[in-house]
Amino acid sequence: MKLFRRPSAEGGDVLRLYYASDIHGTEVLWKKFLNASKVYKAQVLVMGGDITGKLVIPIVRGEDETWTAELFGRRERMNSEADVDKFEQRVRGNGMYPYRTTAQEVAGIAALSEEERERWFEEVMLDAFRGWLELAEERLAGSDIRCFVMPGNDDPTSIEGVIAGATRVESCDEKVVEFDGYTMLSLGYSNRTPWNSPRELDEDALHDRIAALAEQIGDNTRALWNIHVPPHGSRLDTAAELDDDFNMVLVGRQPHLIPVGSSAVRETIERYQPLVALHGHIHESPGAIRIGRTLCVNPGSDYHTGRISGCLVNLRGDQVNHQFVTG
Amino acid sequence: MTEGVTQSSGSQAHFARRATGFVRDIKVRDAVIFNVLPACPGLVMAVSVFWVLSTFTGVNLYVAILITIACAFLISGAFGLLSQIMPRSGGDYILISRSLHPALAIGSSILIGTSAMLAMGYWGVFTAKICIGPMMTMLGVSVNSHWLQQAGVTVTNHPWNMIIGFVEVAILATIMAFGTRFLMRVQFWLFVAAMLGFIVAAITLLVTSHQGFINDYNHYAQPFTHHANTYAYFMHQAAVAGTNTHAPTNWHNTIVASGAFIAFGVWAWYSVNYAGEIRQAGTRKNWYSMLGGLALTFVPILLMVLLLEKTVSLPFLTAVNAVSSNAKVYTLPNQPWWITLVAAIQTNGIFVAFLGLTFIAWAPLIVYTQIVQPVRALFAWAFDQVIPERIATVNERTHTPVFSLGLITVLSILFLYAAAYSSSFLNYVALSTIVGFPTFILVGISAIVFPYRRRAAYQASASNISFLGLPLLVYFGVGSIAAGAFGGWLWLRYSKLGLPHAGQSVWKQLFTSPTHGGLALVATGLIVGGIIYYGGRAWRRTQGIDISLNYLEIPPE
Numbered sequence: 001m002k003l004f005r006r007p008s009a010e011g012g013d014v015l016r017l018y019y020a021s022d023i024h025g026t027e028v029l030w031k032k033f034l035n036a037s038k039v040y041k042a043q044v045l046v047m048g049g050d051i052t053g054k055l056v057i058p059i060v061r062g063e064d065e066t067w068t069a070e071l072f073g074r075r076e077r078m079n080s081e082a083d084v085d086k087f088e089q090r091v092r093g094n095g096m097y098p099y100r101t102t103a104q105e106v107a108g109i110a111a112l113s114e115e116e117r118e119r120w121f122e123e124v125m126l127d128a129f130r131g132w133l134e135l136a137e138e139r140l141a142g143s144d145i146r147c148f149v150m151p152g153n154d155d156p157t158s159i160e161g162v163i164a165g166a167t168r169v170e171s172c173d174e175k176v177v178e179f180d181g182y183t184m185l186s187l188g189y190s191n192r193t194p195w196n197s198p199r200e201l202d203e204d205a206l207h208d209r210i211a212a213l214a215e216q217i218g219d220n221t222r223a224l225w226n227i228h229v230p231p232h233g234s235r236l237d238t239a240a241e242l243d244d245d246f247n248m249v250l251v252g253r254q255p256h257l258i259p260v261g262s263s264a265v266r267e268t269i270e271r272y273q274p275l276v277a278l279h280g281h282i283h284e285s286p287g288a289i290r291i292g293r294t295l296c297v298n299p300g301s302d303y304h305t306g307r308i309s310g311c312l313v314n315l316r317g318d319q320v321n322h323q324f325v326t327g
Numbered sequence: 328m329t330e331g332v333t334q335s336s337g338s339q340a341h342f343a344r345r346a347t348g349f350v351r352d353i354k355v356r357d358a359v360i361f362n363v364l365p366a367c368p369g370l371v372m373a374v375s376v377f378w379v380l381s382t383f384t385g386v387n388l389y390v391a392i393l394i395t396i397a398c399a400f401l402i403s404g405a406f407g408l409l410s411q412i413m414p415r416s417g418g419d420y421i422l423i424s425r426s427l428h429p430a431l432a433i434g435s436s437i438l439i440g441t442s443a444m445l446a447m448g449y450w451g452v453f454t455a456k457i458c459i460g461p462m463m464t465m466l467g468v469s470v471n472s473h474w475l476q477q478a479g480v481t482v483t484n485h486p487w488n489m490i491i492g493f494v495e496v497a498i499l500a501t502i503m504a505f506g507t508r509f510l511m512r513v514q515f516w517l518f519v520a521a522m523l524g525f526i527v528a529a530i531t532l533l534v535t536s537h538q539g540f541i542n543d544y545n546h547y548a549q550p551f552t553h554h555a556n557t558y559a560y561f562m563h564q565a566a567v568a569g570t571n572t573h574a575p576t577n578w579h580n581t582i583v584a585s586g587a588f589i590a591f592g593v594w595a596w597y598s599v600n601y602a603g604e605i606r607q608a609g610t611r612k613n614w615y616s617m618l619g620g621l622a623l624t625f626v627p628i629l630l631m632v633l634l635l636e637k638t639v640s641l642p643f644l645t646a647v648n649a650v651s652s653n654a655k656v657y658t659l660p661n662q663p664w665w666i667t668l669v670a671a672i673q674t675n676g677i678f679v680a681f682l683g684l685t686f687i688a689w690a691p692l693i694v695y696t697q698i699v700q701p702v703r704a705l706f707a708w709a710f711d712q713v714i715p716e717r718i719a720t721v722n723e724r725t726h727t728p729v730f731s732l733g734l735i736t737v738l739s740i741l742f743l744y745a746a747a748y749s750s751s752f753l754n755y756v757a758l759s760t761i762v763g764f765p766t767f768i769l770v771g772i773s774a775i776v777f778p779y780r781r782r783a784a785y786q787a788s789a790s791n792i793s794f795l796g797l798p799l800l801v802y803f804g805v806g807s808i809a810a811g812a813f814g815g816w817l818w819l820r821y822s823k824l825g826l827p828h829a830g831q832s833v834w835k836q837l838f839t840s841p842t843h844g845g846l847a848l849v850a851t852g853l854i855v856g857g858i859i860y861y862g863g864r865a866w867r868r869t870q871g872i873d874i875s876l877n878y879l880e881i882p883p884e
Contacts, residue, residue: 014871028783031883039881093787238726255352257726287721305412305609306787308881314871323712323872327881 013316015180018042020310021152021228021280022301025053025125027092029308030132032327037145039327040312044179045145046172048280049152049188049228050301052125052159055096058106059084067100095303097124122156129159133166140168146179148172152228152280153190153199172226174209176216182275182315183223185213190229190281191262194242207264214272221318223274230261230279231269231291236298237261238285269294276313276320288322297322352726353605355612357511358598360518362403362620364696365594368627369525369689370450373457373664375587376632380641381570381648382823383584385577388632388641395588396625398814399595401806402767403621405774406596407614408800412777412788414608417707418600418700419766424711426773426780429878433708434856435769438762440701441852444735445759447697448742448752451492454690455482457662459491462683464660465670468547469679476660489747492694493740499695500736503702506725507604514695517688524685525627528669532634535672540638547671551659558643564656565646572642572649586817586824590760593767593810595621597696600703610789631665639668698735705731711877713863754842757825761818761845762852767811774804781880819845 018036023029030051037045059069059078067078069087071094078084088098101109109120140147149166150173151159163171170177172186187210189201201209210227217223230236240248240255249256260282269277269291277296286300286309299311312323353361379386409422419439424432460483467475481487503510535543541558548557565572595617602608605616635644647663650656661667666686670679706728709719720730746752778785778798785791785798792799819836822829828836828844836846867874 026787028787028883032783032881035881035883039879040876090786093783235721302414302609304787305414306784307413312872312876316871321870321872323874323876324710325876325879327879 015044015182015315016040016042017044017046017224017313017315018310019046019048019226019278019297019313020299020308021048021278022050022283022303023047023308024050024095024154024301024303025055025092025097025128026095026303026306027128027132028306029095029303031135032308033310034136034139034147036308036310036327037140037143037147040325042312043145045147046184046226046278047147047149048186048226048278049150050154050280051149051151052129052155053095053097054154056099056121056124057091057096058099058101058109059087060101060103060106062103069098092128093306097128099124122158125156126158126162129162133162133169136169137167146170148177148184148186148226150186150188150226150228151199152188153193153197154195155188156198174213176213180315181222183217184226185210185217185223186226187213188228191264193260194244194246203262203264206262207268210264210268211271214268214274220272220274223272224313225269225274225277225294227265227277227279229265229281230285230298231266231277231296232261232263233259234261234266234289234291234296235259236279236285236287236289236296237282239282266291269296275315275318276322278311278313286324288324295320295322297324299324302326352507353511353598353601355605355607355616357514358601358605358613358616359619359623360514361598361601361696362595362617363518363623364514364692365597366592366624367521367689367693368624368631369521369666369686370457370693371588371591371624372628372631373666375591376628377644377648377664379584379587380645381651382587383577383580384571385574385580386584387576387578387581388584389629390578390581391585391588392592392625392629392632394582394585395592396621398585398589398810399593399621399625400618401803401810402593402770403596403617404614404803405767405770405800405807406599407617408790408792408803409770409774409777410596410599410602411609411611411613411790412781412784414602414605414613415707416601416603416703417710418597418602418704419770420704420707421602422599423766423769423773424878425880426777427769429711429713429875430857430860431769431853432856433713433860434853435766436704436708437856437859438849438852439766440704441848442759442762443697443700444738444742445755447496447694447739448492448744448746449756449759450690450693450697451496451739451743452488452746454495454687454694455488455491457664458687458690460488461661461664461667462687465667466676466679466683468660469670469674470676479660485747489743492743492746495691495694496698496736496739496743499691499698500732503695503698503732504722504725504727504729506722506727507601510695514692517692520685521688521692522627524682524688525631527685528666528682529627529631529634531669531672532631532638535638537638537640540668540672543672543674544668547674548659561650561656562643562646564653565649568649568653570646570649572645583817583821583823586814586821589810589814589817590763590824592624593763593814595624597700600700613789635665635668698732698739701735702728702731705734708859708863712867712872712874713860751842753825754827757818757827758842758845758848760824761815761826762848764811764815764818765849765853767814768808771804771807771809771811774800774807776804783883784880 018040020033059067061067067084069076078087091098148170149163173188176183176185189199191203192200237259238257239260241258243249273292273294277294279298283301286298288297297311299309301309307326309326314321413421415421420432420436423435460479464476464479502513545557554560651663706719708714709716718731722729778800818824818826826845836844839847841848841851864874
């Protein structure tokens with residue numbers, strides 16, 4: 001019975017890693033990410049970028065001690081502290097940041113210059129993110145779980161400093177880290193996007209940074225690459241083409257889908273052939289492919305559904321298999 | 328990167344950053360159309376209405392249809408609200424596996440898949456039998472071509488009906504392989520053509536008086552029946568054969584007859600098979616597309632029944648369907664369906680050709696609908712690694728699951744052969760109806776438990792709607808269970824609906840061959856589902872993969 005002779009999924013010599021990315025400020029997904037090690041019996045957690053959200057929802061205190069806010073185009077009125085707490089929970093659950101404020105402050109923020117407003121937004125985000133890291137300290141305390149967190153192209157550059165200050169969560173961006181006989185290089189920058197997001201590089205610069213990290217590893221046979229942007233033309237990078245005004249380019253009245261991944265990532269994977277390459281960035285293009293011996297995965301993201309899309313990577317020696325999971 | 332302020336109501340602004348978006352291929356409009364297709368008004372009118380009238384004396388068609396609409400509304404509510412939470416391709420498998428158990432989900436998927444494959448054989452062969460053949464004959468009569476009339480009869484017999492069915496499936500599979508966007512364009516234009524014919528037929532009935540119809544029909548039928556008043560002749564012959572064409576409303580028969588409409592009419596949720604490919608499937612538009620499909624199915628059917636009653640009269644429809652199986656009495660070359668009755672009113676060759684061609688457009692629409700479910704189900708099983716991942720292979724250029732599509736196309740030959748050659752195939756078709764009901768019940772249970780078992784996903788979803796303190800999903804879950812149990816009970820209880828062993832004890836319907844008993848087939852499907860799931864799980868464990876993890880929700884707290 002050769003079929004049943006090999007070790008089971010929980011077999012002793014298998015190292016299981018859980019990878020997810022692109023949670024975009026959704027607090028419930030962060031909580032799920034932290035709990036993934038228990039549910040999936042994973043020894044290593046990797047968050048591959050785009051952690052922060054895109055919207056701040058002001059909850060405005062009125063003169064009559066009530067609060068009002070607008071969510072999904074619907075104006076909501078809250079009469080008690082408990083109502084506000086519940087509303088805030090909904091906002092966080094949808095990848096947004098609740099912000100208690102006054103009508104005067106909202107008007108003041110709206111009047112800020114773009115640069116000043118950006119700084120204000122960043123402060124709100126970082127404040128929320130510090131809370132997330134505190135939660136991680138609490139949940140991972142006393143365990144052997146290694147938890148790596150890397151910012152992506154959508155995250156502000158200042159977030160790296162906040163991650164570096166944490167104790168149970170390990171910063172890994174632009175570094176090589178080691179665990180259980182494996183090495184992992186990480187890079188959260190992407191190639192250029194139409195959004196001109198905070199952490200983007202030209203393909204040449206991206207190539208140089210990846211190559212430098214790969215050279216640092218030397219032998220990539222047991223290397224994992226945690227690179228936010230997927231390789232170009234890999235089917236893990238298919239997205240709608242956009243024009244200069246961020247409108248979808250339509251061909252035959254349908255969105256024109258094109259590969260938007262990085263050619264630098266593709267070239268370096270082809271050259272160094274790591275064991276696994278972990279990617280995110282393109283939410284709508286989940287999948288797994290092989291480039292030579294390298295298994296490349298992108299679990300995609302459905303962050304607005306409250307379910308976290310991830311990938312379990314089982315490592316045994318220089319063998320690897322993967323399993324997409326949605327929790 | 329703050330992008331700026333989206334001002335919507337004075338100080339109640341939200342502050343937005345620039346970020347990437349989600350893109351899917353199928354428009355909501357196309358999803359609405361897709362949800363009409365399992366119950367194409369043209370074909371359902373041709374098959375179920377006329378079958379019901381001749382089988383259930385005293386049936387009130389309107390009430391039977393309204394019962395079906397209520398069942399369809401409840402079932403599509405459960406499917407729609409769940410699908411908004413889990414907008415992934417794979418239909419009932421996705422919904423049940425994430426709420427109850429993957430083994431039950433695969434069992435349900437097998438049952439619906441069996442139903443779809445049998446329907447593919449049925450409608451594939453019926454493309455020649457009720458579309459192409461009758462239309463050629465109709466046109467032959469109109470332009471006085473004996474060859475066309477003869478050819479119309481020839482193609483309805485095997486092997487031609489099977490060959491036409493297979494050519495149709497192969498063409499449809501090829502179109503599907505070219506990608507969803509192209510497929511949706513084909514779907515849209517075929518639907519427009521088919522509906523145009525339907526509307527023109529409705530207008531024809533609207534502007535024709537009852538007496539005008541009698542005159543036109545007698546004139547049309549005279550060369551075949553050699554009776555000056557064929558209308559009266561058929562009414563008389565039906566009465567002689569014991570058909571009561573003026574029976575008072577029989578409510579018992581009306582309720583039983585609703586089972587016939589339920590078999591065709593409760594599939595407005597079918598776009599869940601495509602949920603991973605529909606734009607905004609995580610929003611309420613997903614459910615609304617099902618409600619839109621429901622309206623677009625039944626409003627035309629109800630209007631057409633009203634018009635047929637006004638112009639043709641229900642007693643005559645009952646009579647002509649009753650005599651149509653008696654070759655000595657009914658000597659016309661076409662079955663008495665709504666389309667042929669309209670063609671009898673206006674016999675102009677161009678008009679008849681237009682009616683015929685637009686009617687034929689329904690056939691590929693209904694056949695292609697049957698291909699979608701098994702292809703997407705196999706894809707979803709393979710994506711969850713229950714079966715080999717190769718089956719989930721997607722073409723790089725067209726994003727189509729080519730392997731599963733090819734597999735289903737090859738398998739369709741068996742079902743087309745059975746439909747064309749097996750004398751008991753109609754029994755199998757009746758069996759294929761019963762297998763849908765357990766799925767409605769399982770999805771109903773899933774809808775009830777989901778808000779409590781998968782709290783975080785439910786709360787973050789567009790389906791997070793409460794009514795009187797309970798999630799809306801719970802109400803629709805109970806409704807779906809009730810509708811599924813009601814439909815199942817009708818089919819298991821009343822043999823007139825065509826299920827073998829119907830009306831006999833549960834024991835006899837369960838412990839018999841799956842080809843002879845509805846309950847036996849259901850039990851077989853569920854057992855096979857269990858075998859596939861646990862077999863797949865054991866096989867994957869040898870590779871270090873635990874597929875049971877695919878179905879868990881991570882608790883956030």
